[in-house]
Amino acid sequence: MGEMGKAIGLLLSGTLVYHHCANRNATLLSLLSDVLIVLLSSLAILGLLFRQLNVSVPVDPLEWQISQDTACNIVARLANTVGAAESVLRVAATGHDKRLFVKATLGRIISGVTIAYAGKSIMDLSVTSKMLWRCNWVKQRKKILNTLSFSSVHGQYSLENTAGPRSIASKPLTHDNVYSCLRESPSDLKTLNFFFWCARQNNYFHDDRAFDHMVGVVEKLTREYYSIDRIIEELKVYGCEIKPRVFLLLLEIFWRGHIYDKAIQVYTGMSSFGYVPNTRAMNMMMDVNFKVNLVNGALEIFEGIRFRNFFSFDIALSHFCSRGDLVCVKIVLKRMIGEGFYPNTERFGQILRLCCRTGCVAEAFQVVGLMICSGISVSVNVWSMLVSGFFRSGEPQKAVDLFNKMIQISCFPNLVTYTSLIKGFVDLGMVEEAFTVLSKVQSEGLAPDIVLCNLMIHTFTRLGRFEEARNVFTSLKKRKLVPDQYTFVSILSSLCLSGEFDLVPRITHGIGTDFDLVTGNLLSNCFSKIGYYSYALKVLGIMSNKDLALDCYTYTVYLTALCRGGAPRAAIKMYEIITRENKHLGAHFHSAIIDSLIELGRYNTAIHLFKRCILEKYPLDVVSFTVAIKGLMRAKRIDEACSLCSDMKENGIFPNRRTYRTIISGLCKEKETEKVKKILRECIEEGVELDPNTKFKVFSLLSRYRGDFSEFRSVFEKWKSEFTENMDVSDSDDELFVSVG
DNA sequence: ATAGGGTTAG
Numbered sequence: 005m006g007e008m009g010k011a012i013g014l015l016l017s018g019t020l021v022y023h024h025c026a027n028r029n030a031t032l033l034s035l036l037s038d039v040l041i042v043l044l045s046s047l048a049i050l051g052l053l054f055r056q057l058n059v060s061v062p063v064d065p066l067e068w069q070i071s072q073d074t075a076c077n078i079v080a081r082l083a084n085t086v087g088a089a090e091s092v093l094r095v096a097a098t099g100h101d102k103r104l105f106v107k108a109t110l111g112r113i114i115s116g117v118t119i120a121y122a123g124k125s126i127m128d129l130s131v132t133s134k135m136l137w138r139c140n141w142v143k144q145r146k147k148i149l150n151t152l153s154f155s156s157v158h159g160q161y162s163l164e165n166t167a168g169p170r171s172i173a174s175k176p177l178t179h180d181n182v183y184s185c186l187r188e189s190p191s192d193l194k195t196l197n198f199f200f201w202c203a204r205q206n207n208y209f210h211d212d213r214a215f216d217h218m219v220g221v222v223e224k225l226t227r228e229y230y231s232i233d234r235i236i237e238e239l240k241v242y243g244c245e246i247k248p249r250v251f252l253l254l255l256e257i258f259w260r261g262h263i264y265d266k267a268i269q270v271y272t273g274m275s276s277f278g279y280v281p282n283t284r285a286m287n288m289m290m291d292v293n294f295k296v297n298l299v300n301g302a303l304e305i306f307e308g309i310r311f312r313n314f315f316s317f318d319i320a321l322s323h324f325c326s327r328g329d330l331v332c333v334k335i336v337l338k339r340m341i342g343e344g345f346y347p348n349t350e351r352f353g354q355i356l357r358l359c360c361r362t363g364c365v366a367e368a369f370q371v372v373g374l375m376i377c378s379g380i381s382v383s384v385n386v387w388s389m390l391v392s393g394f395f396r397s398g399e400p401q402k403a404v405d406l407f408n409k410m411i412q413i414s415c416f417p418n419l420v421t422y423t424s425l426i427k428g429f430v431d432l433g434m435v436e437e438a439f440t441v442l443s444k445v446q447s448e449g450l451a452p453d454i455v456l457c458n459l460m461i462h463t464f465t466r467l468g469r470f471e472e473a474r475n476v477f478t479s480l481k482k483r484k485l486v487p488d489q490y491t492f493v494s495i496l497s498s499l500c501l502s503g504e505f506d507l508v509p510r511i512t513h514g515i516g517t518d519f520d521l522v523t524g525n526l527l528s529n530c531f532s533k534i535g536y537y538s539y540a541l542k543v544l545g546i547m548s549n550k551d552l553a554l555d556c557y558t559y560t561v562y563l564t565a566l567c568r569g570g571a572p573r574a575a576i577k578m579y580e581i582i583t584r585e586n587k588h589l590g591a592h593f594h595s596a597i598i599d600s601l602i603e604l605g606r607y608n609t610a611i612h613l614f615k616r617c618i619l620e621k622y623p624l625d626v627v628s629f630t631v632a633i634k635g636l637m638r639a640k641r642i643d644e645a646c647s648l649c650s651d652m653k654e655n656g657i658f659p660n661r662r663t664y665r666t667i668i669s670g671l672c673k674e675k676e677t678e679k680v681k682k683i684l685r686e687c688i689e690e691g692v693e694l695d696p697n698t699k700f701k702v703f704s705l706l707s708r709y710r711g712d713f714s715e716f717r718s719v720f721e722k723w724k725s726e727f728t729e730n731m732d733v734s735d736s737d738d739e740l741f742v743s744v745g
Numbered sequence: 746a747t748a749g750g751g752t753t754a755g
Contacts, residue, residue: 385748423749493751526752
């Protein structure tokens with residue numbers, strides 16, 4: 005957004021904030037009035053902006069109540085942006101209520117004021133640090149305390165009369181000195197003891213480097229002593245006083261080192277010592293619970309925190325975002341704001357991304373409103389996400405409107421925005437529009453990056469323009485772009501679809517063994533398709549050694565490769581194991597093994613598996629039934645095939661063109677004239693259009709019996725004219741074939 | 746987690 009947009013956005017939120025602030029006071033009012041005097045002349049723009057941005061800022065005060073602190077931050081930011089910084093500075097300096105200037109936003113206020121007065125040196129460092137002292141953000145406070153200790157306190161402070169190890173006795177307690185002591189310490193227990201001792205010293209806080217070093221140390225200790233209790237006992241022997249802080253530090257070390265089972269032990273050990281975990285400990289424990297997939301446990305801890313802080317909410321939000329649980333994100337966000345905290349830019353971005361990816365644009369706009377309220381400017385990234393969000397929610401026109409709007413307010417689209425547009429159009433089949441955007445990219449002189457190239461490969465493939473897809477791939481070198489996992493997947497699926505299997509091995513040379521789940525799935529699938537079953541299994545082996553969370557695709561390819569590679573028994577055995585351990589496998593998985601068995605000629609086994617799927621109520625779809633019908637047909641169990649065809653409808657699954665093709669061509673082969681007629685009637689009734697091949701088979705069979713013609717005369721007449729038409733255009737058929745699939 | 750891109754059975 006341009007400066008203008010930003011200013012107006014802040015103005016807008018400023019007035020909103022005032023109305024929604026829970027308890028307005030004199031400071032807030034005076035801040036606002038100072039700002040408003042400057043802005044009064046711009047008020048006319050306000051209404052305009054509201055309409056222009058089309059942003060639904062949350063306006064229900066019961067829904068989104070803004071705390072006083074936040075309100076002040078916003079007002080201060082508003083002041084910075086529109087040049088009323090002096091007012092803010094004055095109010096801050098006279099200090100009606102300095103408590104108002106807290107949290108991370110403080111840094112932004114200061115930098116804003118500093119920028120506004122650049123050269124005048126109104127804000128010198130001492131003022132800044134004095135104000136920062138009031139910042140209640142743990143990390144920042146730590147940082148400042150440490151900085152101050154080094155420069156003024158510990159500069160002359162030595163440790164001669166303390167209980168500290170001799171090596172550090174003559175040195176000041178600085179991060180560097182502590183780190184070298186930790187490294188040089190001969191025994192792990194001693195190191196840990198020293199680490200605790202440092203933490204006990206006034207105004208000393210360990211830095212990341214020290215914590216990370218301790219991860220290795222405690223790892224060795226846990227191997228040596230097995231339980232936390234024993235480590236604690238040993239520490240006592242060393243004269244370490246076991247205080248809550250010891251548990252806290254241990255917890256933090258285990259937490260950083262991803263040694264979650266031990267972290268849990270420390271946490272429970274803490275309670276058995278009679279200590280009540282503080283917010284920080286509980287935050288860490290909540291995070292651990294999320295990480296080991298105990299969502300309920302995590303929520304229990306969350307609810308149990310007496311004084312939740314920013315991080316309590318931030319951790320919960322982050323996990324629900326990565327789980328894609330928008331419902332829980334909403335709940336947590338609401339409570340967070342209710343308790344006076346706001347997410348930071350990163351978390352807002354993550355939430356927004358989730359909203360847009362799931363096509364929940366309405367929610368996305370609410371989040372944007374909140375972002376504006378908390379003083380975060382709406383960047384081009386945000387616009388890009390919203391554009392793709394509208395496409396995902398199936399509203400291309402709104403995406404385009406938004407795109408035009410962003411240009412109107414001078415927030416210019418970049419390559420990412422264009423990529424979102426192109427992808428959106430392609431997904432909706434609006435190919436022409438997509439290419440118009442692509443030429444716009446070229447005319448603006450923007451060089452496509454690897455993401456856009458990948459999208460182009462994918463797009464050309466979907467359109468059946470395989471040569472152009474390949475050209476993009478070969479052009480990467482010239483463009484100095486490095487292909488990535490997405491590239492390989494796109495080009496491989498392109499080669500598979502176009503049937504250029506002989507090129508597959510050439511592409512796979514560039515992949516190595518460093519592939520992710522999707523790439524591995526596709527790669528093994530490709531190998532399986534071209535009959536390189538052992539290669540497919542090799543790839544799958546590499547994948548399973550990689551700690552990847554194998555999915556339904558993987559299992560499907562695995563069973564297919566096993567089966568078609570000549571090990572159907574092993575495949576069936578694995579099928580039993582996989583179905584036992586995975587509850588939600590989906591129809592694809594079951595269809596794949598059944599089909600593979602049929603292709604091997606093991607019809608009865610296949611049908612047996614299918615029947616069990618029905619009994620077990622596994623999810624089956626139209627493809628599953630079609631495959632089963634094919635098996636029954638090939639096993640010459642004609643009646644069963646026909647009754648399955650009517651059974652599936654009772655299950656709410658309707659035969660499609662492919663199903664009818666399977667059953668009809670089977671019946672034609674067996675010369676089952678009456679049954680063909682019955683199915684054909686059904687087909688016409690359902691309005692299912694058959695493919696030319698099947699039509700021809702039916703026509704050939706039935707036209708031999710003159711008497712039976714009459715019923716289908718009109719249909720056959722239509723087909724006959726199509727047969728001749730198709731002769732003419734049969735050359736350009738392959739493109740059609742792909743775009744249908 | 747860090748804007749935008751990729752996979753499956755008949």
